[in-house]
Amino acid sequence: MVKIHPTAIVSDSAIIGTNVSIGPYSIIYDNAFIGENSVIEAYCQIGYPSIISDNDIAPTYIGNNSLIRSNTTIYHSAELGDNLTTGHNVIVRENTHAGCYFQIGTFTEIQGDCEIGNYVRFQSNIFIAKKTIIKDFVWILPNVTITNDPTPPSDNLIGCLIDDYAVICSGSLILPGLTIGKGSVVGALSCVTKNVRDGFCVLGNPAKETKEANKIIKKDLSGLPAYPWTNHFNRGYPGNITMNWNK
Amino acid sequence: MVKIHPTAIVSDSAIIGTNVSIGPYSIIYDNAFIGENSVIEAYCQIGYPSIISDNDIAPTYIGNNSLIRSNTTIYHSAELGDNLTTGHNVIVRENTHAGCYFQIGTFTEIQGDCEIGNYVRFQSNIFIAKKTIIKDFVWILPNVTITNDPTPPSDNLIGCLIDDYAVICSGSLILPGLTIGKGSVVGALSCVTKNVRDGFCVLGNPAKETKEANKIIKKDLSGLPAYPWTNHFNRGYPGNITMNWNK
Amino acid sequence: MVKIHPTAIVSDSAIIGTNVSIGPYSIIYDNAFIGENSVIEAYCQIGYPSIISDNDIAPTYIGNNSLIRSNTTIYHSAELGDNLTTGHNVIVRENTHAGCYFQIGTFTEIQGDCEIGNYVRFQSNIFIAKKTIIKDFVWILPNVTITNDPTPPSDNLIGCLIDDYAVICSGSLILPGLTIGKGSVVGALSCVTKNVRDGFCVLGNPAKETKEANKIIKKDLSGLPAYPWTNHFNRGYPGNITMNWNK
Numbered sequence A, B, C: 001m002v003k004i005h006p007t008a009i010v011s012d013s014a015i016i017g018t019n020v021s022i023g024p025y026s027i028i029y030d031n032a033f034i035g036e037n038s039v040i041e042a043y044c045q046i047g048y049p050s051i052i053s054d055n056d057i058a059p060t061y062i063g064n065n066s067l068i069r070s071n072t073t074i075y076h077s078a079e080l081g082d083n084l085t086t087g088h089n090v091i092v093r094e095n096t097h098a099g100c101y102f103q104i105g106t107f108t109e110i111q112g113d114c115e116i117g118n119y120v121r122f123q124s125n126i127f128i129a130k131k132t133i134i135k136d137f138v139w140i141l142p143n144v145t146i147t148n149d150p151t152p153p154s155d156n157l158i159g160c161l162i163d164d165y166a167v168i169c170s171g172s173l174i175l176p177g178l179t180i181g182k183g184s185v186v187g188a189l190s191c192v193t194k195n196v197r198d199g200f201c202v203l204g205n206p207a208k209e210t211k212e213a214n215k216i217i218k219k220d221l222s223g224l225p226a227y228p229w230t231n232h233f234n235r236g237y238p239g240n241i242t243m244n245w246n247k
Helices: none
Strands: A032-034 A045-048 A060-062 A073-075 A200-203 A208-212 B032-034 B045-048 B060-062 B073-075 B200-203 B208-212 C032-034 C045-048 C060-062 C073-075 C200-203 C208-212
Touching: A032 A045, A045 A060, A060 A073, B032 B045, B045 B060, B060 B073, C032 C045, C045 C060, C060 C073
Parallel strands: A032 A060, A045 A073, B032 B060, B045 B073, C032 C060, C045 C073
Antiparallel strands: A200 A208, B200 B208, C200 C208
């Protein structure tokens, strides 16, 4: 059973899994694959062809159990794993590859040619430049900018690497080619100009190393460390992933 | 008389006031109420249900004389007062309550569970985290971020309070749980890390108190103080509100 | 030959050039002119009337060979030259005048009453306040904010001037009324509080002059200066423009 709204426009070459729903005014382009049980809301475009490209439309892959909220545009050649969730007005461009349980907030744009791991969460209004690599369990908060051109404009684009469990707080900007270390924390509205060491916190413009992340205490009455965040937070992750986190 | 474009999709359980206009390709969901004389432009969604919620669709309320510009999405359970105006591509999420004459600029997102007073003006591309409280006559300029999680990710969200007549200038970020005092001014691209006192100006990253707001002089030839702004600015407010402002 | 999707809504008073294509669910309003060979994708609005205006709908002009990506809204009275390209969800408001080969990135908003030269490139999520003047060959990177009100809210709006070949890097903010000099470079996440001299680089919050732009070396193995950028970059410009750049 597939539920396609009568106003949706679906290419004959699209492959729509069982129990998929496609909302009003959405467009599914050639060679799009939508995994079973997924919901595509209103005004979405899946498999959007880049008109300025010379190529044919490459296949686009949306995994099972995904929720694509309204006005989201996924370009052709993107491959996004199972249990994807997007906010509204999300743009994912060509050759973006992401693992499972990826969440992308409203107004976020991924410029393409990006590799994104599993269980990654982007909040709203984030800009991810081409060639960015993001590993597993990363968190990026609203209004973060990840850049790739050290001396714009140029043809020398150098992507950043955001390593496992790193947290980049709201409004921060990462200069091109930097590595944000495993389990590190970038404080709000920081301009990161140097690599961030695994497990450290940086803050400011320009950002300076302030302390080990595990020295940051939660702002509640617990008195417990805020990091590693997996010690106290597991909302939205599957149980087989989090069962050992709090131990 | 109600003017519904033939391509609009309107739920039978929506209540549409007299003299309302609903534009092409818009969707009005169950239990939405739209007050009289309001204009809903193209591609809007009013009463949008959060699919991941277990609840039924709660009523949504849009006051009289409102103008909802194209591509705006108002979630179910939002209650927005008379004379609302939105820009394009605005997102207002669940349980946002706002008073009258609220203006929300293009690309602004209100994450929900927010209380917003009367005569508040948001410009473009603003991010308002859950649990934010905004009082009356507040101004927020473009690209401001109001946060709520002191150590993300966590379940310990602490909303900010923005008090009456405060002005938050472009690009600034407010850390979680802070109070921005009455009639205070946050300068551009500031990172506010402490409460701001009533009537004071703060500036910088991290923001520091610079002077009393009423010591800021207008950048015209008048030589007059720029604050309280009600002494020289009343554009767009109703006359019964502004009649005593300049005295 | 004009190719109008059956779901597009096109005013009888619009003038559509030869070989134009208009995508699904787009709306072309009264008095819009679309130059030949242009592509208007899905969900676009061209000649959008400001409802709160008392005026009739002024003519809107889109030049030849333009590509307007999905969800873009161009207000009535905008005049945009040949070879315009927009990203998705772009907003261009009233009385914006731009030359040829203008590129505008996704989620960018131009507030109107702006003068923009030839060969200008805006990337994503940029906010351009009213009364901004931008000359030729300017580059603006993602998440830049150009302001116009020195003491908001006020009626004393003072636009910035961005001069030829200037580059404003990601996340920066320009205070009202400033001039960003010819061939200058504003570093990332900078708050520009003073005029920037021709050919100089500024950086930081508040921004300080750091060096002449031609002392910035490319971050590749060439050891060559990154600026003037026309010495090494010409992607996307027409050959008759770039033929003398590298000499």
